[in-house]
Amino acid sequence: MANPLLRVSDLNVFYGDAQALWDIGFHVDEGGVYSIIGSNGAGKSTVLRTLSGLVRPASGRVEFLGSRVEGKGADVMVDLGISLVPEGRGLFTGLTVLENLELGAFTKRARKKSAKTLEWVNDLFPIIETRKDQQAGKMSGGEQQMVAIGRALMSRPRLLMLDEPSLGLAPLIVKTVFEIIRTLNEQKVTILLVEQNIHQALKVADRALVLKTGRITMTGKGDELLADPEIQKAYMGTLRKGT
């Protein structure tokens, strides 16, 4: 098996004295969609924040394209090709949409191809072209989510991480977000997704992991876990059969 795009092994992370993650280990292959599901406070976001360089792990190894990267700052990680769309989108509300996107391609590697990437992002998200001079803060939740994903794509990431993309969005918008995830995957973008909406998360995922109080409890194919009675009981309440 070609060595994986990303390999994480026995990752431990602390917030002050409280330990948030216990010996996390998993790998991500190029071109796949991976989901991390779990209840609130299970540490899902902490995994992404650690991989993106916002949080420094206490111990453990993170290998990306074969080289060790744990502990590096977020600005270095994005240059290597790991880009995160943070929880709450993290747009620069005072700047215009276009400015947000231009900053997306801030790293030297991305800056060279900035114009070409912008065209690609515009095709993906037509609304961006129409609203490019508008202040990012004055847009609907859905549009902001599009811009946030677009901005992350501007850095031409090898691995795109999305933290709760569907948070606070209307169901119709959530559907379009997941369609986008599917189209991105078709265009060979590897995706690591953290999502509350377990049904959608597992449907779109090739593989998924279940996180519970900072530990990985289950892993498996997306559709297998979707059908697993335990998952249904624990996370989906009384989901009607077969939808």
Place this chain on the structure above:
Amino acid sequence: MKRKTRIGLLILVTALFAAVPLILDSENSYYVYFLFMAFTYIALSQSWNLVAGYTGQISLGLHAFFGLGAYVIAIGWGKEIIGFLDPLGMVLSGLIPAILAVAIGIPLLSKLRGDYFALGTLGLGEILRLIFIQGGALTGGSAGLMLPSSSYTSMLPYYFIALFLAVFATAVTYLMVKSSLGWALISVRDDETAAAANGVNVLKYKVLAFTVGAFMAGLCGSLQAYYLFHVHPQNFFGLNWTLYPILMCVMGGVGSTIGPVIGAVFLSAVFELAKILLPEIHPIFSGVLIVLTIIFLPDGLVRLRWFRNIFEGRKTESPINLKLFTGKEK
């Protein structure tokens, strides 16, 4: 080191210092004068330490309360309400700044946090100085007020009052922190929103610490006024009365009770020596010292491991982890 031994140590040190004037001839020995100034700085540093170390509020207005305390004595003595080294007068010179601290503190502290609060207190200091300069006959304007120096008898009363102030300030800080009040203060310092969430009336504790700090600063101001017999706005509202205590606290170790004591004694000695040994460039010395202290000794002497195993000071780093000042991580 258990609590009893630590209090024992405090009493022993006080007794030691109290004996000094018996050995040295207090009138002519420069040591006695040096210790007098060091004690004043200990009291001032503790009053800043209380506000910054235990509630995380950086106040740049200590000199305002210090000067106010001095002026209370000068005006009171001029109008024969207060006598020479009269305890009632000194308490009054602590109360009035305390009242001002409450009056100004409530609006200032409820609205402003972090560097805005620091700016506000700096502004407060400047306003008080200017008002006292424009104060006309009552405040003696820019000439300041003269006090009859003939009432000076000897150095001893000053020495013991200063020693008392230093011990009183350290004890108050120590007791406040050890009491239940202390836990509320520390919770405010570490995380205001969390403290407010579980019922700590954040504003009340901040204003309380600010007021007690102002009271102590006022007392020090009054002692200095009695000593110099001449209260001059440029001197008593000078920024040094805020700058030096902050530096002493930072160097000693903010948020600990012994830190400011060590910082005050150490720095007073260093500044005096700088003046004697390198007269021309000594002003540069204080600037260099501030910068070096902050780069190499951010947590203060008291938290260095070597010190720690003797005094068992705080293991954690300096509490005023001023995210609000430097990094912007929310």
Place this chain on the structure above:
Amino acid sequence: MFYLPPIDILLQIMINGILFGAMYGIAAIGLSLIFGTMQIIFIAQGAMIILAAYGTFWLFHFFSMDPYLSIIVIFPVSVIFGLGLYQVLFRRVARAGKFPSLLIAFGLMVLLENLMSVLFTPNSRGLRTSYTAFGISALGLKISFTRLMAFIMAILATTGVSLFLKKTLIGKAVRAASENLESATLVGITPHKVNMVTFGIGIGLAGLAGVATATTYSFGPYFGFVFSLKAMIALALGGMGSVVGALMGGVLLGVLESYGAFFLTGGWADVISYAAFLLVLMFRPEGLFVRSSGSERP
């Protein structure tokens, strides 16, 4: 003796206030840039201005280089000095995230002032050219040439900095970092690079203010502290972190003091400016000129 003077005198006071406020404005712009990203009040800005003023004076004294011409030397040197200063002093503190850089700025101010006093002797220095005490009279008003140049420099500096922030990528990065540092790192902006850039420009602006000071005043080593204080007030009036707001804050402060000095005495003018400062801090911390666009500071 409170009488309303004729309109031309009121206008003259306004003009004097605006020109005079521009001096505070240049210093305030530098402060607002530094505050924007590094969140510190750089209280040593006044000492930096006087350092640049001495630079202008010595260039004039030894090479008889015209002060306004010497901007091409003073500005770049100040920027480089700012970059170096950040690396040596502030980088350690910012990373440690532990200590009030305000205290380091304070120490730096005390250090610089005394260093200048020892190196350049405490005597006051004044620059003398054909235009240093030259007044232009236009439509019945008297305008001092050097203060007019200072005003023009303030306008140019503000537009320059605004263009930099709006048009260049680095400028956008600075705006992004001062708004949301975490997201900024996620797109690849290194906090230290951004801080260094703003610090460099901030000290560069102090250089400009230094040239303006050298041509307008006879100055001494301790002349700068008042500039720092008043620039801070201008910053608070104009709104923390907004460049145009800082200039407007400076001009407003100048006009306030100018009228204060005329109707009361000089001494009271300062009390008014500090009182305005406290009131604005308490009731409109985001400043008078910044539309409270929701990014209200703590």
Place this chain on the structure above:
Amino acid sequence: MMEKKICIWSGVFFLIMVLSLAGFSTVSAKEKNEILIGTHLSLSGGLAMAASEQAWAYEQATASINKKGGIFVKELGKKLPVKLIVVDDESDPGKAAAAVEKLIKLQKVDLILSGHSTPLTIPSMVTSEKYKKYYHGTTCLIPVWAGQKFKWSTMFFIDMPTFPDAAYNVIKSLPEKVTRPAMLMEDTMDGRGLGGVLRGGAEAFGYKLAVDEPWAVGAKDYSSQILKLKANRVDALLVFGSPEDTVTFIRQMKESDFSVKYLHGYKGTWTAEFKDAMGKEAQYVMCDGFWSETYPYPGAKELGAQYTKEFKKQSVSIGAFYATAQILYQAIERAGSLDSAKVRDAVIGGEFKGTVMGDVKYGPDGSAGFQVGTFQWWDGKQQQVYPFLDGSWQTKVMPPWNKR
């Protein structure tokens, strides 16, 4: 490891300090072989410029007395050289008091020579009063000094009753008549004291002050006050302010095209730095001065020449400070002792002949006044105007700015 290194270093540093402090203060009272004269001067801070001339004058006076083998002290039966100890008070009243404390207790000086300016000398005299150490004072306004009823200091400074004459006699001697004089006095102790006396002088000479206002120290803009002066048609101006403020003020006068017939600057216009900063705008400006090398007193010319040789500029103050030191040294010889009380009693009511300020007589209250002089800047030189001696300069009326 880094932290260990810091502790060791700070520990060692602390020890050295404690030892040297102890070493210093217990200097054994070895056999007396020199007279220790202490003084606190502003080597740094706002007053540093004026105080540097005072320091130079003191050093010259001490060197010249030592050249003659020092002072004969009858009590000790031998001639002792004088050692001058200068401590920096950083132009700060609190630090001035601390400096005197250090002189008395650490350097164990025998007598104290005055510092500079009223706000710094008053707290210093209070400190020397506490320890009954004689303070030989100057540059503190005599009425302010007298108000304190000090028992351990004397004051040799401007004779206040005749102080206004130096300005108004010259104004009266102007070819063009002055009708609306004005006063801008710096809001400090000196400014307040001198302002009061000048105000009295105006009435005595029959003038009504058109504008009489305090002046903010270190203000950056005087345009509003200049507008007030213009509105009141002021034609003569007495200004008390620092050199920096006065330069800013006069530049703004030129910029707003406001000129007067007579501009007399106190404390702000006598320094060479003022002339350098003003250039040809300094022309016609009057300045005050404690002394002039053209005064017909022994040693005046040589002192002035030596200063000009060393600093390539004139001084109108070194004579007063040089004479202050001369008087102290004569008083020590006359008292034949270094005891504060004896030296003080030798000065009070004493007559001191042949100083660079001429013959100085102290009154029974311990004060001695000298007449302040008036000079006019002309072609970069301070021409001596008042007191009107033969060969004094005839004051030129200041023309409007555009007619220069």
